[in-house]
Amino acid sequence: MQLDVMTLFPHWFDWFREQRHVKNAMEDGHEVRTFNPRDHSDMSARQVDDTPFGGGAGMVLRVDVMEKALRGVYAQDPVELRKERRVIALTPGGRVLDDAFVDELAAEEQGITLLCGRYEGFDERIVQHFCSDTLSIGRYVLAGGELAAMVVCDAVLRKLPGSLGHANSAVEESFSVALDGDPEYPHYTRPAEYRGWKVPDVLLSGHHAEIETWRRARSRERGDGGSRLGR
Incomplete structure (x- = not known):
């Protein structure tokens, strides 16, 4: 290119x-x-x-x-x-x-x-x-x-192969075909609990199918406007 x-x-x-x-x-x-x-x-x-x-x-x-x-x-x-x-x-x-x-x-x-x-x-x-x-x-x-x-x-x-270092990095992201045009789902990392705020249990379960289902549901919620934060 x-x-x-x-x-x-x-x-x-x-x-x-x-x-x-x-x-x-x-x-x-x-x-x-x-x-x-x-x-x-x-x-x-x-x-x-x-x-x-x-x-x-x-x-x-x-x-x-x-x-x-x-x-x-x-x-x-x-x-x-x-x-x-x-x-x-x-x-x-x-x-x-x-x-x-x-x-x-x-x-x-x-x-x-x-x-x-x-x-x-x-x-x-x-x-x-x-x-x-x-x-x-x-x-x-x-x-x-x-x-x-x-x-x-x-x-x-960033859509071109090799630019992000991982072939799948630009596949499943906000507004992509893989997510049916919805925003990307939320992400979490360590620590699993901080100030009483816990990472959703499903992400710690190791059940990949359940994790995928949870992620798609959260992505759809954001696509419906569910990402607006309370103030």
């Missing part, structure tokens, strides 16, 4: 690449690459944005700069690139990321390119003509797409 991020702040991803599961994935041949649109701007001070037509606050990322950046990286017209590769605009109004979307992205064979918005976002022609998808990590607004890009990369990479 090749995950490319178009960002004005590529150094932010140095920390991300140092995370253990990310390093595991990269050691297994997967890539997390970053590219700065400023490197492809031929305007004064490597400008990448401009004021919006029609007025309004903020600045908008220019379509011509993004085209030069994508052409510079892929040596291809971005209009054609999106037919061969998922090119995704990270924007608050995009398709909301969920486990099914992550599975879809993790199955991509040609790689994924994430475009990070900044300021007031993208010139709409970038989204309309260069992108195959739009993606949002939630219905709220961030200062830019970098954190969203890390969320997407993290979610995708």
Whole structure:
């Protein structure tokens, strides 16, 4: 898997690449690459944005700069690139990321390119003509797409074999097919009793079928909203 991020702040991803599961994935041949649109701007001070037509606050990322950046990286017209590769605009109004979307992205064979918005976002022609998808990590607004890009990369990479160190680590977890889309069940570890709070007896029983039944029941409860804590 090749995950490319178009960002004005590529150094932010140095920390991300140092995370253990990310390093595991990269050691297994997967890539997390970053590219700065400023490197492809031929305007004064490597400008990448401009004021919006029609007025309004903020600045908008220019379509011509993004085209030069994508052409510079892929040596291809971005209009054609999106037919061969998922090119995704990270924007608050995009398709909301969920486990099914992550599975879809993790199955991509040609790689994924994430475009990070900044300021007031993208010139709409970038989204309309260069992108195959739009993606949002939630219905709220961030200062830019970098954190969203890390969320997407993290979610995708941990689905890939070898990144988590155990083949089953990403199989039975919150919102997965294995749990019918429900949140994951509660976990406990030693000590078995602490301040009078006891681990459920079934988890200490050694009866794997009963443990599985208990876990699925707790998972379904959480899926029905039963995880809300009392205050």
